[in-house]
Amino acid sequence: MATPVKLYGPPLSTAVSRVLACLLEKDVQFQLTPIDLSKGEQKKPEFLKMQPFGQVPAFEDENISLFESRAICRYICEKYPEKGNKGLYGTNPLAKASIDQWLEAEGQTFNPPSSVLVFQLAFAPLMKLKQDETLIRQNEAKLSKVLDVYEKRLGESRFLASDEFSLADLSHLPNAHYLVTATDRGEIFTSRKNVGRWWDEISSRDSWKKVVDMQKSR
Incomplete structure (x- = not known):
């Protein structure tokens, strides 16, 4: 079994929900880790290593990390072209x-x-x-x-x-x-x-x- 990708952030965040929708469309297994923005968890040093601006979401896939929801969505579509909705990011x-x-x-x-x-x-x-x-x-x-x-x-x-x-x-x-x-x-x-x-x-x-x-x- 492939290790699920990891998404960090609360589903109520518009940027996090954008990535969630993409993961679900592509049928890519994921693990969601909530980040409590009210407690400033997004500003902790370990989170800033993944997201240097201290915002959500952050995303990990094996040994890489990404931030910015639209870039993450493009990556998911390019990395997993044969999964789920194959035409989500076009085929040509x-x-x-x-x-x-x-x-x-x-x-x-x-x-x-x-x-x-x-x-x-x-x-x-x-x-x-x-x-x-x-x-x-x-x-x-x-x-x-x-x-x-x-x-x-x-x-x-x-x-x-x-x-x-x-x-x-x-x-x-x-x-x-x-x-x-x-x-x-x-x-x-x-x-x-x-x-x-x-x-x-x-x-x-x-x-x-x-x-x-x-x-x-x-």
Whole structure:
């Protein structure tokens, strides 16, 4: 039996849940080690050896360690091409490039405003922090512009990179999930015909349902 890969971090973290969804899609055995961020476990010297910025997730596979969730997801797909969802990161250079461009769009244009909204709308109230209404308005406007582009794209293609579900779609799940299920701004996705259809489809995948179950049990 192969040694399972190791993932460090809480499932409630958007970045950790991105890697969890990828591992489940690829049917790669893994061991999840929770890291208590409230106790500063991510700043301990042994953790910083794996993740020098003191953030989650960290990832180990045999004698290598990685950080940054999107890089970890790409690695999993490249290391285990024949396992699980074989087309998750494409099977030829053009498919990979198409997935990469939408992964970049997620990281550079979707993630910044959606992360601000997730924190302000979902986490700040739980942490008894005052919400910044100006920041919320600004980032809602930014995210709306991004989703307008997605709406057009998803009218031409079933998923972002092609007609097949890929890492590009998977990478959007964590932030979108919080916005749709844990805030009152879900209509930013559901009010758009194509984005809403896409969200329903990607969020109903077994891999993501398992991640959500893991989040609920922690």
